[in-house]
Amino acid sequence: MSTKAERTTAYIIETVAPVFNKHGYVGTSMSDLTEATGLTKGALYGNFENKEALALSAFQYNSNKLLEKIDEKLSDGRTSLDKIFVLTAFYRNYDVFTMDMGGCPILNVGVDAQHNNPLLSAAAKETIKTIEGKIALVFENGVNSGELRLPVTPLQFAKQLYTMLQGAVAMATMTGDRKYLINTVAYLEQLVRRELK
Amino acid sequence: MSTKAERTTAYIIETVAPVFNKHGYVGTSMSDLTEATGLTKGALYGNFENKEALALSAFQYNSNKLLEKIDEKLSDGRTSLDKIFVLTAFYRNYDVFTMDMGGCPILNVGVDAQHNNPLLSAAAKETIKTIEGKIALVFENGVNSGELRLPVTPLQFAKQLYTMLQGAVAMATMTGDRKYLINTVAYLEQLVRRELK
DNA sequence: AAAAATATATACCATACAGTATATAGTTTT
DNA sequence: AAAACTATATACTGTATGGTATATATTTTT
Numbered sequence: 001m002s003t004k005a006e007r008t009t010a011y012i013i014e015t016v017a018p019v020f021n022k023h024g025y026v027g028t029s030m031s032d033l034t035e036a037t038g039l040t041k042g043a044l045y046g047n048f049e050n051k052e053a054l055a056l057s058a059f060q061y062n063s064n065k066l067l068e069k070i071d072e073k074l075s076d077g078r079t080s081l082d083k084i085f086v087l088t089a090f091y092r093n094y095d096v097f098t099m100d101m102g103g104c105p106i107l108n109v110g111v112d113a114q115h116n117n118p119l120l121s122a123a124a125k126e127t128i129k130t131i132e133g134k135i136a137l138v139f140e141n142g143v144n145s146g147e148l149r150l151p152v153t154p155l156q157f158a159k160q161l162y163t164m165l166q167g168a169v170a171m172a173t174m175t176g177d178r179k180y181l182i183n184t185v186a187y188l189e190q191l192v193r194r195e196l197k
Numbered sequence: 198m199s200t201k202a203e204r205t206t207a208y209i210i211e212t213v214a215p216v217f218n219k220h221g222y223v224g225t226s227m228s229d230l231t232e233a234t235g236l237t238k239g240a241l242y243g244n245f246e247n248k249e250a251l252a253l254s255a256f257q258y259n260s261n262k263l264l265e266k267i268d269e270k271l272s273d274g275r276t277s278l279d280k281i282f283v284l285t286a287f288y289r290n291y292d293v294f295t296m297d298m299g300g301c302p303i304l305n306v307g308v309d310a311q312h313n314n315p316l317l318s319a320a321a322k323e324t325i326k327t328i329e330g331k332i333a334l335v336f337e338n339g340v341n342s343g344e345l346r347l348p349v350t351p352l353q354f355a356k357q358l359y360t361m362l363q364g365a366v367a368m369a370t371m372t373g374d375r376k377y378l379i380n381t382v383a384y385l386e387q388l389v390r391r392e393l394k
Numbered sequence: 395a396a397a398a399a400t401a402t403a404t405a406c407c408a409t410a411c412a413g414t415a416t417a418t419a420g421t422t423t424t
Numbered sequence: 425a426a427a428a429c430t431a432t433a434t435a436c437t438g439t440a441t442g443g444t445a446t447a448t449a450t451t452t453t454t
Binding site for chain 4: 409
């Protein structure tokens with residue numbers, strides 16, 4: 001069983017994560033967080049060293065949720081191509097999935113922290129690299145098993161795919177229009193089907 | 198000739214624009230701006246109603262610079278296809294162009310202002326729509342003159358192209374790696390060549 | 395259940411914030 | 425060049441900021 005302290009820490013992180021993700025590091029004040037959690041500053045500073053540590057934990061929480069979902073999706077499909085289609089299908093509803101996080105954590109933190117918080121910025125970069133690696137692995141296996149042939153290296157192809165997906169995420173986020181997700185995924189599906197089969 | 202006051206206002210905007218673009222609306226303080234301009238609060242508040250008006254002018258300044266450049270590029274090419282290639286070539290060095298603005302104003306403001314400033318957020322959306330319209334017009338002319346055939350409407354195709362470009366911008370911004378721009382443009386060039394010729 | 399340990403609440407720093415009133419400097423107009 | 429006007433600097437609001445010291449609850453161990 002988890003101790004009370006551990007549960008409080010966990011509660012703080014999950015409550016605070018969407019607030020940070022929505023309003024950014026500088027845009028979130030400690031009073032925003034006491035209000036959201038119903039706790040006082042004493043509680044927050046008892047569980048986290050400072051605002052930055054809190055923000056970092058919050059991002060890691062969101063990031064892990066996303067990474068786990070991607071793992072789940074990529075293990076769902078049988079063949080490599082299946083896995084990719086399950087992934088793109090996931091991104092078609094990416095806005096729904098990231099809604100209770102307060103949007104895409106990678107985009108939000110990656111852009112927001114750019115010139116404001118090196119630690120958060122580095123964490124976002126790391127997550128991007130991890131996702132690209134996961135996708136690349138699927139392609140690599142597909143190539144090794146002879147299932148598919150790529151015009152470039154698996155990592156290169158994964159990066160290209162992820163760039164397009166993340167482009168759709170960015171456009172959907174900025175405009176509030178999920179059609180960018182739908183149309184981009186539709187395009188990618190025919191691209192993969194045509195290019196790799 | 199412009200009056201002294203007009204020149205001061207212009208000076209403030211162009212000096213303040215990259216600061217806002219880098220650090221965001223909440224991340225930029227009035228003292229950041231007095232420091233950057235070498236002027237005092239009195240001068241800033243004499244020329245602008247408040248921080249929000251300043252931020253909006255700053256974004257419009259960056260946005261216009263970008264829109265003018267895109268207009269220039271789209272008028273450079275002779276045929277519709279030429280125009281598109283000139284545009285994609287521009288995006289290959291988009292990071293260089295947006296460097297002294299402090300990065301892509303659309304991405305930065307579009308993401309940053311999302312939950313922090315409705316006015317700025319709306320302005321970013323507007324700029325996106327404008328750019329998509331400009332690209333769509335090129336495709337439309339190409340179709341009407343019989344130069345090229347599209348699988349979807351001109352606007353739809355323009356949106357898809359811009360989403361991919363902006364995806365590359367987002368990834369390059371977040372990772373600090375311009376290869377995303379180079380590779381995406383390379384991909385788009387062969388795509389356009391193959392799909393539309 | 396008492397004692398020891400830990401977690402949270404309260405009250406408080408010093409500083410930074412956006413914004414304003416007013417005095418002073420600088421430009422235009424006459 | 426004087427007068428009228430305008431723009432900028434200074435000094436000052438009240439409030440919010442991140443963070444801390446300490447008192448008070450609440451758990452956990454004995």
